[in-house]
Amino acid sequence: MPHRPYIVGNWKMNGSRAMLAEARAIDRAAARLTDVQVALAPPFPLIAALREAVTAMGVGGQDCHQQPKGAHTGDVSAPMLADAGADFVIVGHSERRADHGETDALVRAKAEAALASGLAVIVCVGETLAQRDAAQAEVVVAAQLDGSLPQGESAVAALPGKIAVAYEPVWAIGTGRVAAVEDVVIMHRAVRARLVAAYGEAGELVRILYGGSVNAGNAADLLAAVGVGGALVGGASLSADLFLPIVAAAASATEA
Ligand code: PGA
Numbered sequence: 001m002p003h004r005p006y007i008v009g010n011w012k013m014n015g016s017r018a019m020l021a022e023a024r025a026i027d028r029a030a031a032r033l034t035d036v037q038v039a040l041a042p043p044f045p046l047i048a049a050l051r052e053a054v055t056a057m058g059v060g061g062q063d064c065h066q067q068p069k070g071a072h073t074g075d076v077s078a079p080m081l082a083d084a085g086a087d088f089v090i091v092g093h094s095e096r097r098a099d100h101g102e103t104d105a106l107v108r109a110k111a112e113a114a115l116a117s118g119l120a121v122i123v124c125v126g127e128t129l130a131q132r133d134a135a136q137a138e139v140v141v142a143a144q145l146d147g148s149l150p151q152g153e154s155a156v157a158a159l160p161g162k163i164a165v166a167y168e169p170v171w172a173i174g175t176g177r178v179a180a181v182e183d184v185v186i187m188h189r190a191v192r193a194r195l196v197a198a199y200g201e202a203g204e205l206v207r208i209l210y211g212g213s214v215n216a217g218n219a220a221d222l223l224a225a226v227g228v229g230g231a232l233v234g235g236a237s238l239s240a241d242l243f244l245p246i247v248a249a250a251a252s253a254t255e256a
Pocket residue numbers: 010168172173174175176211212213214232233234235236
């Protein structure tokens with residue numbers, strides 16, 4: 001694996017200040033398991049409090065606006081995330097693409113804005129079930145990457161460590177239906193090809209995370225799969241009891 005495995009929890013629209021106790025427990029384990037990079041992306045209102053509560057893990061946003069400031073009611077910009085203490089932001093999650101009509105071009109603009117603000121980015125891609133059934137998964141994901149990956153000087157400067165891709169088949173998110181390891185390997189190989197096309201040799205080192213119903217039971221197999229550099233975890237990141245076995249599986253994968 002080119003870097004430490006990266007295990008990121010995405011709390012989505014869940015969580016409250018009371019849940020910072022879970023984050024502290026996760027952080028204590030992250031401080032021990034230094035072979036694994038651990039991070040959480042809580043909802044915006046918890047970012048600053050989470051930053052104060054933890055020391056070893058990364059703290060991120062789940063989205064950012066592409067502009068640094070202005071008349072965009074309800075939106076939050078990348079410099080604001082950085083100011084609140086975030087180190088990274090997730091962009092292009094399929095729930096944003098579906099709920100807010102985010103296009104590849106918009107996702108790219110958000111990723112570039114994030115990098116320009118000094119944040120790392122996790123760019124999410126993934127096919128729907130209809131697209132997979134039509135044997136279009138690789139084509140769809142390749143096109144999403146070609147349209148969404150950040151470009152320009154800030155992207156080159158951020159390579160490889162501050163850019164990650166999360167491959168998250170839409171049909172596996174929150175459904176309990178995890179992709180077969182063989183399919184994950186095939187898709188991660190396809191993602192790698194687009195990263196190399198976009199970034200040359202540096203694209204070989206960008207971490208590709210798998211996301212979609214990752215849990216304590218399937219994490220070890222997924223994280224041991226060729227080309228899998230970590231996991232983006234939704235439901236199973238909401239408590240330390242559910243999340244820490246995934247972090248431990250990543251730590252064991254580095255010893256294997
Ligand atoms: P899930 O979500 O682990 O609940 O399937 C993953 C994600 O959407 O990042």
